[in-house]
Amino acid sequence: MRERIIVAGAGIIGSVIVKELLAARPGAEIIAIDRDLAGSGATRRSAGLHFAAGRTDRTRAMAATSERYYQALAADDPRLPIYPVAxxxxxxxxxxxxxxxxxxxxxxxxxxxxxxxxxxxxxxxxxxxxxxxCHYSDVGALTDFLVRDFRPAISMLEGVTIARIEEEEGVAAAVLSTGETVRADRLVLAPGPWVNAAAWRAMVAPLGVxxxxxxxxxxxxxxxxxxxxxxxxxxxxxxxxxxxxxxxxxxxxxxxxxxxxxxxxxxxxxxxxxxxxxxxxxxxxxxxxxxxxxxxxxxxxSPSREPIVAKIGGSGRIIFAGAANGSGYRLAPAIAAEALSLLDD
Ligand SMILES: Cc1cc2nc3c(=O)[nH]c(=O)nc-3n(C[C@H](O)[C@H](O)[C@H](O)COP(=O)(O)OP(=O)(O)OC[C@H]3O[C@@H](n4cnc5c(N)ncnc54)[C@H](O)[C@@H]3O)c2cc1C
The missing domain is CATH 3.30.9.10 (D-Amino Acid Oxidase, subunit A, domain 2)
Structure with missing residues (x-):
């Protein structure tokens, strides 16, 4: 059976996660779901400044990882809205x-x-x-580029709200505003500021975001x-x-x-x-x-002011990725890398 992974939320963090999932797990079926157009949340309003700094060893390492990632992206495709700045x-x-x-x-x-x-x-x-x-980006436009590239390889559901996420025997499930329930082996939740939405509040509450x-x-x-x-x-x-x-x-x-x-x-x-x-x-x-x-x-x-990438719920099938403390653009690639490692766990 083909592994199926839902990515809930297609801002910059969810979109980088989808891109990296496709590269790391080419056989997997990926379903990305966003209640709006991809990249319409915090991502669309971001100032998009990237600089490699952090208050802890982990956030410094994450910023350095992300810097290398964006440099490679920009080198691969000079049309991307990634602008070097002194x-x-x-x-x-x-x-x-x-x-x-x-x-x-x-x-x-x-x-x-x-x-x-x-x-x-x-x-x-x-x-x-x-x-x-350092660089800055038009983060919404960059997300559009990422989504355009991976759209043919995944199921991209835009304008569809996840009303509820659930754990069933052997699967993670997303109940959608359309009435459909999508079941998957794993679900990665990248909800940006909708972190405390009713759809997943009980699972996320222990994180204290x-x-x-x-x-x-x-x-x-x-x-x-x-x-x-x-x-x-x-x-x-x-x-x-x-x-x-x-x-x-x-x-x-x-x-x-x-x-x-x-x-x-x-x-x-x-x-x-x-x-x-x-x-x-x-x-x-x-x-x-x-x-x-x-x-x-x-x-x-997050309470620690470090991003959170962690399993939530009781089944080990649902991973939260976010709470990036106003630095979700400059840390998105490193957050995605941590989410992929947790999926391998
Ligand atoms: C004004 C401003 C300036 C900023 N400047 C910077 C900066 O200079 N540098 C930096 O690194 N960061 C900056 N940030 C922070 C950065 O923009 C965010 O951390 C980042 O965009 C978060 O990305 P995300 O993918 O987690 O969230 P989002 O982009 O908000 O994506 C979450 C997605 O989840 C979807 N969603 C929510 N609920 C549901 C549901 N029930 N069903 C389906 N989909 C759902 C939303 O529609 C949304 O598209 C700034 C933020 C703001 C607001």
């Missing part, structure tokens, strides 16, 4: 050395000016170091070819020149917790604006008053 990290005082130690590779600490025009005039005393091999709003402001300042991105590691914030859209983006850490992806917050609020301006004033005061709009959604966060 990146400078900026921190103050004693915090700089410990922040720098979280990067897989980093240039020496300097006090020379930030290369990025957008953040020129940084305050006195800032330490700056370069981070090699929460959902947080993410706000990335759009900044109408001209983007020149060769502009560098600027990362503020102490703040988990960054400025990114989006060449393909012709504007800058400023992402900061919003602390609005327990939001519902089906009732997302009503856009950028006054409070978000005040918080983001307060952060940006520390580094690039001229830009702070130019924040007005942006992209707003949410993502799943």
């Amino acid at each position: 990146l400078d990290a900026v921190a103050f005082g004693a915090a700089a050395e410990s922040a720098r130690s979280r990067f897989v590779n980093a240039g020496p600490i300097e006090t020379s000016p930030i290369r990025a025009k957008a953040a020129r005039g940084q305050p006195q005393g800032a330490s700056v170091w370069s981070v090699p091999a 929460r959902v947080k709003k993410i706000v990335a402001f759009h900044l109408n300042a001209p983007v020149d070819e060769g502009d560098a991105a600027v990362l503020f590691p102490e703040e988990d914030a960054f400025l990114l020149p989006l060449q393909h859209r012709g504007h800058w983006l400023f992402s900061y850490t919003c602390l609005d917790w327990d939001v519902d992806p089906d009732a997302p917050p009503p856009g950028v609020t006054r409070q978000n604006l005040d918080e983001a301006q307060a952060v940006l004033r520390r580094y690039a005061p001229d830009l702070a008053d130019r924040l007005r709009s942006g992209r707003v959604f949410c993502d799943a966060y």
Whole structure:
């Protein structure tokens, strides 16, 4: 009998999992199911910045694995929306050395000016170091490319909601909004911020995952070819020149917790604006008053702030892959690799 695997959720994480499953298990029948068009969730709103850093050995190793993966993808097909970008990290005082130690590779600490025009005039005393091999992606468009390539080899069900996942004798089952029940040997659940949906809440609850709003402001300042991105590691914030859209983006850490992806917050609020301006004033005061709009959604966060790839339920047939803590693009290939190893288990 042909092995059958369901991948529930076709954002960047589910899509990379499907691509890698096809390569690693060529005989398997794969069914990917998404309640929307593939790549329409957190993936579509992502800023898509990749840099190889992490707070733990595992996340640093995952970021390095993912970096190699994306470099190989981009080398294979130059049409992919993966755009190399120079990146400078900026921190103050004693915090700089410990922040720098979280990067897989980093240039020496300097006090020379930030290369990025957008953040020129940084305050006195800032330490700056370069981070090699960074890129950003239009993550929704990249997911479209991945799906287009694997669609002929799998059953791709879009616009079909999984109402319930169940464990039956010897199988994992997904009960669909169409009334159909799909049974499989294994099911990989990659639900992004829909992590606590009723369809699987009881199985996922022990993981303790929460959902947080993410706000990335759009900044109408001209983007020149060769502009560098600027990362503020102490703040988990960054400025990114989006060449393909012709504007800058400023992402900061919003602390609005327990939001519902089906009732997302009503856009950028006054409070978000005040918080983001307060952060940006520390580094690039001229830009702070130019924040007005942006992209707003949410993502799943784990208690440890490391992604979770783990068996859930009682049968060992269902694997959860996600809770990437606002870093699901830059860690997706490594999350997929861990999910595939668990399937081999
Ligand atoms: C504004 C913003 C900026 C970000 N910037 C960055 C960044 O710079 N770098 C970075 O690495 N990360 C960033 N992230 C985080 C990153 O985008 C996410 O971690 C990543 O997209 C998560 O991918 P996913 O596949 O897990 O989730 P999703 O893309 O949300 O995919 C989950 C899929 O599951 C489907 N689904 C849900 N429920 C059901 C159901 N019942 N039945 C069937 N299908 C279902 C959804 O339709 C969805 O397509 C950002 C996120 C946001 C919101």
